[in-house]
Amino acid sequence: MNRKNSSYEIVYNPMAELQKQLHSLFDNFLGETPAKASQLPSLNVTETESSFVVTAEVPGIPQENLEIQLENQTLILKGERKKETEEKEGTWHRIERSFGSFKRAVSLSSEVDANRVEAVYKDGVLQITLPKLEQNSLAKRISITNG
Numbered sequence: 001m002n003r004k005n006s007s008y009e010i011v012y013n014p015m016a017e018l019q020k021q022l023h024s025l026f027d028n029f030l031g032e033t034p035a036k037a038s039q040l041p042s043l044n045v046t047e048t049e050s051s052f053v054v055t056a057e058v059p060g061i062p063q064e065n066l067e068i069q070l071e072n073q074t075l076i077l078k079g080e081r082k083k084e085t086e087e088k089e090g091t092w093h094r095i096e097r098s099f100g101s102f103k104r105a106v107s108l109s110s111e112v113d114a115n116r117v118e119a120v121y122k123d124g125v126l127q128i129t130l131p132k133l134e135q136n137s138l139a140k141r142i143s144i145t146n147g
Contacts, residue, residue, distance in 0.1 A: 040102050052108055052130040059124030066121070068128060070114050075106040075130065
């Protein structure tokens, strides 16, 4: 049977239905809907020998609406994208831009020198550089004497 010329159409796909139910289950369990998840900025986290670099896509969010905190070994990024209040005439055909507040937390595998953290905001991208504490300040060799 040639499927290209066939009028046969799959009406029910059990695997697609199962996938839909699993997504719904996880969305309800995590308390996140796809719309809510789209508010979170995308992050990249890289690590070098001397630092961590976190970049976050935050287009349309003014710098004054962003907050960066460092607690223990966790970087916390908070922000808010405010709803446009300007009333526009016409019929809306699609609304995809989200608004509201968000909070992202990134656990770091090494301690960071909080006094040297730098953040640069350019073209809707926030880059945070977190220098690691030098090994000398974290570890100290203890000598053992005869007692």
